[in-house]
Amino acid sequence: MQKEEAEKKLQETMEKFMKLVSIRLPDDVLEKLKECRDKESSDMQKVIYDSYFENLDVAIKEQRPCCQDTGLLHFYLKAGSEFPYLGVVEEALRKATRNATRDIPLRQNTVNFFEERNTKDNTGERIPWIHWDIVPDDDHLEVCTYYAGGGCCLPGCAKVFTPFDGYGAIVKYVFDAVAGLGVNACPPLIVGVGLGTNVENAAVLSKIAYLRPLGTHHPNPKGAKMERDLCDGLNRLGIGAQGLPGKVAAMEVHIESSARHTATIAVGVNVACYAHRRGFITFDRDLKATIRGYRGAEL
Ligand code: SF4
Numbered sequence: 554m555q556k557e558e559a560e561k562k563l564q565e566t567m568e569k570f571m572k573l574v575s576i577r578l579p580d581d582v583l584e585k586l587k588e589c590r591d592k593e594s595s596d597m598q599k600v601i602y603d604s605y606f607e608n609l610d611v612a613i614k615e616q617r618p619c620c621q622d623t624g625l626l627h628f629y630l631k632a633g634s635e636f637p638y639l640g641v642v643e644e645a646l647r648k649a650t651r652n653a654t655r656d657i658p659l660r661q662n663t664v665n666f667f668e669e670r671n672t673k674d675n676t677g678e679r680i681p682w683i684h685w686d687i688v689p690d691d692d693h694l695e696v697c698t699y700y701a702g703g704g705c706c707l708p709g710c711a712k713v714f715t716p717f718d719g720y721g722a723i724v725k726y727v728f729d730a731v732a733g734l735g736v737n738a739c740p741p742l743i744v745g746v747g748l749g750t751n752v753e754n755a756a757v758l759s760k761i762a763y764l765r766p767l768g769t770h771h772p773n774p775k776g777a778k779m780e781r782d783l784c785d786g787l788n789r790l791g792i793g794a795q796g797l798p799g800k801v802a803a804m805e806v807h808i809e810s811s812a813r814h815t816a817t818i819a820v821g822v823n824v825a826c827y828a829h830r831r832g833f834i835t836f837d838r839d840l841k842a843t844i845r846g847y848r849g850a851e852l
Contacts, residue, residue, distance in 0.1 A: 566852060570698060571650075572653065576616060578619065579829070579846040580846055581846060586760060586827060589804060601795050605827060607629055620826075622703055625701050627760075628698055629696075633687075634691065664677070681820075693838070698833075705824055708735045709821075710726075711821035715817065729785055739794075742802065743805055743806075745824070748808060748811070749759070749810060755820055759821035767808075774787050780807060781806075784806040
């Protein structure tokens with residue numbers, strides 16, 4: 554396939570996929586929200602969850618985005634080193650973002666930093682945000698598409714501690730982020746925690762953490778235990794859906810980690826809201842697309 558043809562095919566498939574992700578929550582998130590509703594006992598919390606579900610149903614019926622804040626587009630790529638169209642991927646994603654903004658439509662959220670002017674098509678300097686991981690000896694391209702709303706970006710933070718501060722500093726930092734601005738991010742939240750050596754690797758890892766499918770755990774048993782303990786603790790804060798009194802502040806806590814410098818412990822926190830518009834699509838070398846996490850959906 555010629556490069557131009559490949560770029561167009563990638564772009565058009567991504568536009569259809571972005572529409573699906575903007576309208577419908579992935580199955581794992583929807584199922585988890587139902588579990589969260591079952592754990593709540595107050596009438597107010599049940600009413601909030603019911604309004605979430607009603608909103609999500611109407612979005613599908615009307616084929617409209619399920620939240621007014623369609624955010625900025627983030628794409629996390631796992632690109633095989635043998636995927637034949639690596640050179641056209643970024644342009645295809647930028648064009649798909651422009652067209653999706655016009656056609657779905659998405660809210661025009663993107664403002665170039667110093668000009669402070671809305672670009673009106675959700676592209677701008679380094680936006681959509683595209684993060685590459687190269688997978689050696691593989692010929693597929695996986696695109697994790699994520700709509701990053703303003704409310705769920707606000708609580709994000711990263712800090713470097715010393716080992717002298719201990720792991721307790723990690724716990725306090727996560728709790729402060731969730732109990733602070735986290736309540737504005739339309740709980741219940743998926744809390745991503747990145748643990749590493751400096752601010753940028755902790756921040757990126759915290760993002761990768763909350764993009765992970767629900768029900769997955771850190772591969773290290775101690776990491777998996779820390780995920781459970783943090784989630785149990787956050788769910789004793791008395792924060793429920795929409796930040797109002799309730800029992801479930803966090804759907805799950807996910808940790809991703811790296812080795813660290815002996816003198817540093819870096820922590821990043823990123824939260825995702827109940828409207829967790831995250832979807833995975835994989836292209837093979839012939840650009841045949843497979844989506845996962847949306848039962849029965851076709852592009
Ligand atoms: S936090 Fe999420 S659900 Fe709430 S307004 Fe923002 S994007 Fe929408």
